[in-house]
Amino acid sequence: MAVPTPVMDRFITEFPPPPYFPLPHNEVFKGGKLDWKVLKEHFSKEGRITKADALKIISTAAQLLKSEPTLIMLQDPITVVGDIHGQYYDFLKILELGGNPERTQYLFLGDYVDRGTFSIEVTLLLYALKINYPSLINMLRGNHECRQMTSLFSFRTECIYKYDLEVYNAFMDSFDCLPMACILNNSFLAVHGGLSPDLNTLNDIKNMKRFVEPARDGLQCDLLWSDPVDSADGRLPEVYRNNEVRGCSYFFGGEATRKFLKDNDLVSVIRAHEAQKDGYKMIYWNGSDFPSTITIFSAPNYCDCYKNKGAVIKFDEGTLNIQQYNFSKHPYLLPDFMDVFTWSVPFVIEKVIQMLYLMIKKEGVPSKISIDEACIGRIIELEQGVASSDLRQEVIEKILQTLRKLRDSKDKEVSEPTINEKPIPKPRKSLTEAPVLTDDNETFFTAMINDRVNEKRPSGL
Numbered sequence: 001m002a003v004p005t006p007v008m009d010r011f012i013t014e015f016p017p018p019p020y021f022p023l024p025h026n027e028v029f030k031g032g033k034l035d036w037k038v039l040k041e042h043f044s045k046e047g048r049i050t051k052a053d054a055l056k057i058i059s060t061a062a063q064l065l066k067s068e069p070t071l072i073m074l075q076d077p078i079t080v081v082g083d084i085h086g087q088y089y090d091f092l093k094i095l096e097l098g099g100n101p102e103r104t105q106y107l108f109l110g111d112y113v114d115r116g117t118f119s120i121e122v123t124l125l126l127y128a129l130k131i132n133y134p135s136l137i138n139m140l141r142g143n144h145e146c147r148q149m150t151s152l153f154s155f156r157t158e159c160i161y162k163y164d165l166e167v168y169n170a171f172m173d174s175f176d177c178l179p180m181a182c183i184l185n186n187s188f189l190a191v192h193g194g195l196s197p198d199l200n201t202l203n204d205i206k207n208m209k210r211f212v213e214p215a216r217d218g219l220q221c222d223l224l225w226s227d228p229v230d231s232a233d234g235r236l237p238e239v240y241r242n243n244e245v246r247g248c249s250y251f252f253g254g255e256a257t258r259k260f261l262k263d264n265d266l267v268s269v270i271r272a273h274e275a276q277k278d279g280y281k282m283i284y285w286n287g288s289d290f291p292s293t294i295t296i297f298s299a300p301n302y303c304d305c306y307k308n309k310g311a312v313i314k315f316d317e318g319t320l321n322i323q324q325y326n327f328s329k330h331p332y333l334l335p336d337f338m339d340v341f342t343w344s345v346p347f348v349i350e351k352v353i354q355m356l357y358l359m360i361k362k363e364g365v366p367s368k369i370s371i372d373e374a375c376i377g378r379i380i381e382l383e384q385g386v387a388s389s390d391l392r393q394e395v396i397e398k399i400l401q402t403l404r405k406l407r408d409s410k411d412k413e414v415s416e417p418t419i420n421e422k423p424i425p426k427p428r429k430s431l432t433e434a435p436v437l438t439d440d441n442e443t444f445f446t447a448m449i450n451d452r453v454n455e456k457r458p459s460g461l
């Protein structure tokens, strides 16, 4: 009997399956022109495009970015967006709230990838917008747009899972082309991380070498990694203090900020890089009623755990408006982009062993589960064929017990949206049904403290 294709036997029929085939080339490039709206819809259904089309989009965007200066100059009206971190469904919300990208100027402050599971979709759609509206869409580099971070977090794995290593390498080459900073309205320095002891005048940015994998120190590293010191008055014993939270770069305080702004005739630093409960933070260190540093963070419910709001800044005629929003639901993916067959292996093995066990289990022989911890050695007896049938039963019980533990731990991994405290950063879990967002200080700060190790730059590379 022929099996219908596709088989219409989904258990959850109200949720449509992702598109089976990549979007055909002539739909991605309708009449030779890249159709970002079709791409946007297709990606929101978890669809893919062909590798050739992905490479074409990446290289076209890379060429455009490469031709831009390291320090770009912009005037409002403009929408400024902070970290997105692969949260595609929140990115769609940003495009709704921030203004129609066909006629709204945007400045993205970096960290498009890692942590979230839809980094490819975020970056490809951003690149598609950049290709369509090169003078409206402006993108800066974040500390995650590099080989080191994407290898240790999730983007490299995501590229290999959804496309391949060639696509990943093309993305990395394109990230090397991203401009580093922007001067907005001749008054604001916009950058991903913040200030640097190596940053005295704007010429330092204009003249820096940017087409490289960022080093562990120096101006490029600091623009991507530094943070304002976390104190109300911005006072620091030194002008710059080593940033032990990040494992590289510096904290800058009021003195460094005031000096830099005065020397360069600027008003404020606008930056992203740090999760904020409300999506933004204003820092007033200059004695005026206008903040000297503004942090903007645009990934709501960061890592599906923080329960923070997202925010974007809308600048118009010199006035600054903050637009906040809550997270959007997203499709569920297994940890580390694991496929469902790999995922189910422990469960399948457990069932097979259980069947074997029932076949050999003798009536009247009591179960010895959890009595003998040292039964591994006895497996040798089993292998040598000298074991008694009681021992056989005992060993299989032991194996079953271990498998159950393994399966329980795997179940736990997806059922609890918490952040693991692991020494090595790993992609985090995601949940379709994230809890309803409440004004929850404790959750935000607990998540932030548990996640601190992941906001630190990994050593050694």
Ligand SMILES: [Mn+2]
Pocket: 083, 111, 142, 143, 144, 192, 272, 273, 274
């Ligand atoms: Mn960052």
